[in-house]
Amino acid sequence: MLRKRWWDAAVVAGSAATAVALAFGLVPVDAVEATVAYAAIVAFVLMYLIIARPVIGEPHSPPRFVWLLVALAVILVVGTAATGFLAILQALAYPLVWVIGDTRRNGVIGSAVIAVAVLAGYVIGGGSTTGAVLAGLASTGFSFAFATALGLWISGIAEYGDERARLVEELTAAQAEVRALSHERGAAEERERLARDIHDTLAQSLAGLVILAERAGRQSREGAADAAASTMSTVEQVARDALAEARALVARTAAVPDEPALGAAIERLADRFRAQAGAAIDVAVDAAAEALDRDRQVVLLRCVQEGLSNVARHAQATIVSVTVTGGDGVATLEIVDDGRGFDPSESRAGFGIDGMGDRVALAGGTLEVDSAPGAGTTVRVRLPLGADGTPRPGAHSPAEVAP
Structure with missing residues (x-):
């Protein structure tokens, strides 16, 4: 999950598939909505290249994480307001905040920001009607719950792996120390024997x-x-x-x-x-x-x-x-x-x-x-x-x- 080339492929493929769906009329939108949707897709790709990609696999950077949340919130609000189909970008946004956030707390906060942004886009795009609100709540609620549960699970696995790696390093160091001490003790016993x-x-x-x-x-x-x-x-x-x-x-x-x-x-x-x-x-x-x-x-x-x-x-x-x-x-x-x-x-x-x-x-x-x-x-x-x-x-x- 921390290899940049896989993220490059995922972002390019997801963004391209969303744009193709709009271009071939799979989603009913007028010219203005299509223009805004394309702009939101391009902004998402630029946000990934400028803000997210440089820090993937690197030590946690709080400023970058804040800028990532702000950019994702704006893009999702605008894009979802233009067409609810752009809520599909959640599939890429949720993993990004968990990877770059680096901690469970930041992951949950980032997931909440994405969910609120998508809900706001639904309400803005569909008006404050009961149907728009319910649709937004259903979509964002399910997405938030699923993304949070999956993020917590994957974080637990990652922490377990890190702990195992740390223990292996400590064990290796301890074995090296034991070998050194055994060698010294053997040398001392040999000198005493001689x-x-x-x-x-x-x-x-x-x-x-x-x-x-x-x-x-x-x-x-x-x-x-x-x-x-x-x-x-x-x-x-x-x-x-x-x-x-x-x-x-x-x-x-x-x-x-x-x-x-x-x-x-x-x-x-x-x-x-x-x-x-x-x-x-x-x-x-x-x-x-x-x-x-x-x-x-x-x-x-x-x-x-x-x-x-x-x-x-x-x-x-x-x-x-x-x-x-x-x-x-x-x-x-x-x-x-x-x-x-x-x-x-x-x-x-x-x-x-x-x-x-x-x-x-x-x-x-x-x-x-x-x-x-x-x-x-x-x-x-x-x-x-x-x-x-x-x-x-x-x-x-x-x-x-x-x-």
């Missing part, structure tokens, strides 16, 4: 290298060449392991192979930390723990790595036990040492225990740390399993590297 991976692998290996290098230097200064050589051999092995960790971290290889290997992986970790800390480390992994899925084995393995790293750096322990068991729907890891202990309620500057807690929480488990100054430390990790002992589906751990 930080955990680096801390659990490379950082701990490098920390071990520092400890071993300091020991080798001290042994060399003390003249213990054999002990220094042994320590340097351990340094070489830890460095090789760190290199393997770095390569595997880049390649995103899996930490734990498909076959049961949790016990062997923990034993390799224990060997490394025995060399670093000089503590006796006892490892026990039962069959149920070996049957855990890869993701949970990774979580437990990294918890063991973090726990032993803390023992080597802080605990000054002589005996450490690492136990992994499965049963009653829970896989349990316990790391117990006889070191100097600490107060778990005090704030910690390191990332280790907090990172361990985050990793366990992502797998749906819990972390407990029992310790006191001078009383050793117990780290306990519990991961939930299904009712049949199989792992429950949960958050997937990121790709890890073998110790």
